[in-house]
Amino acid sequence: MTSQQEEPLTIDGRWDIPYRHTAGQAASRFFRELKENKRIVGGRCPSCRRVLVPPRSFCERCFVPVEEWVEVGDKGTLETFTIVYAQFTSLPPPPYCVGVIKLDGADTGLIHYVGGVDLQDLEAAKKALSVGMRLQAVWRDQREGKITDIEYFTPA
Amino acid sequence: MPRRVAIAGVGLTRCSSWRKDVAYPELVYEATSAALQDANVTPDDVNAVVYGSMDPFDGLNAPEKWNVDACAAAGMLGKPYLKISTGGTTGGSTALAAYYHVASGLYDVVLAVASQRVGETLEAQLVLNTAVDPVYERGFGMGAITVAAIQACSHMHYYGTTEEDLALISVRNHENAMNNPYAHLRVKFSVQDALSSPMLSWPLRLSDCCPSSDGACAIVFASEEKARRLAPQPAWITGAGQITDNYFAGDRPWYEDWDSLAMLARRVYRMAKVDDPLREFDVAELYNAFTIQEILEYEALGFCEPGKGAEMVRKGVTAMDGQLPVCPSGGVLSTNAIGASGLVRVAEAALQVMGKADKRQVPNVKKALAHAWGATIGFHTLMILDREAP
Numbered sequence: 172m173t174s175q176q177e178e179p180l181t182i183d184g185r186w187d188i189p190y191r192h193t194a195g196q197a198a199s200r201f202f203r204e205l206k207e208n209k210r211i212v213g214g215r216c217p218s219c220r221r222v223l224v225p226p227r228s229f230c231e232r233c234f235v236p237v238e239e240w241v242e243v244g245d246k247g248t249l250e251t252f253t254i255v256y257a258q259f260t261s262l263p264p265p266p267y268c269v270g271v272i273k274l275d276g277a278d279t280g281l282i283h284y285v286g287g288v289d290l291q292d293l294e295a296a297k298k299a300l301s302v303g304m305r306l307q308a309v310w311r312d313q314r315e316g317k318i319t320d321i322e323y324f325t326p327a
Numbered sequence: 328m329p330r331r332v333a334i335a336g337v338g339l340t341r342c343s344s345w346r347k348d349v350a351y352p353e354l355v356y357e358a359t360s361a362a363l364q365d366a367n368v369t370p371d372d373v374n375a376v377v378y379g380s381m382d383p384f385d386g387l388n389a390p391e392k393w394n395v396d397a398c399a400a401a402g403m404l405g406k407p408y409l410k411i412s413t414g415g416t417t418g419g420s421t422a423l424a425a426y427y428h429v430a431s432g433l434y435d436v437v438l439a440v441a442s443q444r445v446g447e448t449l450e451a452q453l454v455l456n457t458a459v460d461p462v463y464e465r466g467f468g469m470g471a472i473t474v475a476a477i478q479a480c481s482h483m484h485y486y487g488t489t490e491e492d493l494a495l496i497s498v499r500n501h502e503n504a505m506n507n508p509y510a511h512l513r514v515k516f517s518v519q520d521a522l523s524s525p526m527l528s529w530p531l532r533l534s535d536c537c538p539s540s541d542g543a544c545a546i547v548f549a550s551e552e553k554a555r556r557l558a559p560q561p562a563w564i565t566g567a568g569q570i571t572d573n574y575f576a577g578d579r580p581w582y583e584d585w586d587s588l589a590m591l592a593r594r595v596y597r598m599a600k601v602d603d604p605l606r607e608f609d610v611a612e613l614y615n616a617f618t619i620q621e622i623l624e625y626e627a628l629g630f631c632e633p634g635k636g637a638e639m640v641r642k643g644v645t646a647m648d649g650q651l652p653v654c655p656s657g658g659v660l661s662t663n664a665i666g667a668s669g670l671v672r673v674a675e676a677a678l679q680v681m682g683k684a685d686k687r688q689v690p691n692v693k694k695a696l697a698h699a700w701g702a703t704i705g706f707h708t709l710m711i712l713d714r715e716a717p
Binding site: 179181184185186190192194195198224225231250251252253254255256257259260261262263267269270271272279280281282283284293296297301302318319 | 347348383386387447450452453456461462463464466467468469470472473476477478479480481484485525526527528529530531573574575576577578579580581582
């Protein structure tokens, strides 16, 4: 047994594994609509009639297939948010604001960036942002069929 | 009908940001050997082992394989061995699995073990980043802290909870940790100190967040007959359960209340015949990885009305000398060996019921509650421990 004073040896390790996630049927259509038609679409459950955004292939509440597509607004309401001031490994450089946004016509929230507000000064940012405020999508000109085709949501 | 089950012994390890004095099996052995000794059993007496951890934090596929010999000599003795991994509730789920093993009548003595070496993950944030949905929700800078921060934003907006309230929770937990030799962060600071710590994800500061810890925990679960023989005062399980919430973060209609936990509490309280949790529990060990969550938990667990959690903190109801002390151990805020933390809550609650919590002992504990949440606030576990058999 080594004494407490002796520096124990260490062995380096590393996990560096790339993955490829399948978006699936509902998300693939959602992303195509963003890219080609600059539209945000959700799925309406035939049973509970909720409009699910982001869309999915089945309603987890009623457990039935969701096949009806409906367009929702690119404006919505900020449900809750946080403003990040720390640099977390492999996350974006601060400051940035992430919110849960309920789009007009949707029954669920979308996670997205809230921008168009000066976030450097927290006190000013707290005045500019509030739960319940109206937001509007800012679209990218070059769209790739990704959720980030909407650059961020800005105060409407 | 499930059989009666009790906890007969508990083993904890000292926790720190990096237990570089021990290899992983040496760390686990510290917990398991202590639990066997506390319950007065040998590895031969253990019928089965349940083991909890989350592989990416440990950096190897199936850490249960590395630790099989440290789990009551399971490999050498050829024991049944089940691995559990459910995010932050891993330790809570491991306790439940051990309880189910004994309650089913299939096994009499089961060892629950949970461990995590977050300190060996040089970039734990990279693991937390992969917990977010990869199709729709990843890519917006969400990690563990941001999810708690949006809970805090809602609670402050709808109920008027303040940053001072959060700071007070942090100060109290760290004060409690001073009495716990197994705690990781054992530092004293003031509300003012907390409020001057760096803002990480508004409204949460550094002082509102748990550390990353290395640590392990083990608990001996036993059937009624065995428990009565092994422990002078067993900690009887009178209620236990788990609940899930929606996968997508945006699907949860509101963040100021923790509905899934409230539902689970109703189920588990019915099982344990608890009507008035504030009055009936003598101590609670809650999974408070972030200060705001302790408040949400008081409300969801029925310690107070929705929106009144901060008032409980201000009035000292949950302080060590209050009506219902919460986290005498210092909680997850002072120590978070993530996969082990849920089992540590059960172990601390059991120690309180058994009267073996030393300097952090609350006088005359009859009934204790242990909680864990995990999976980006998607899961909860609860376990109620009692001095009397159900």
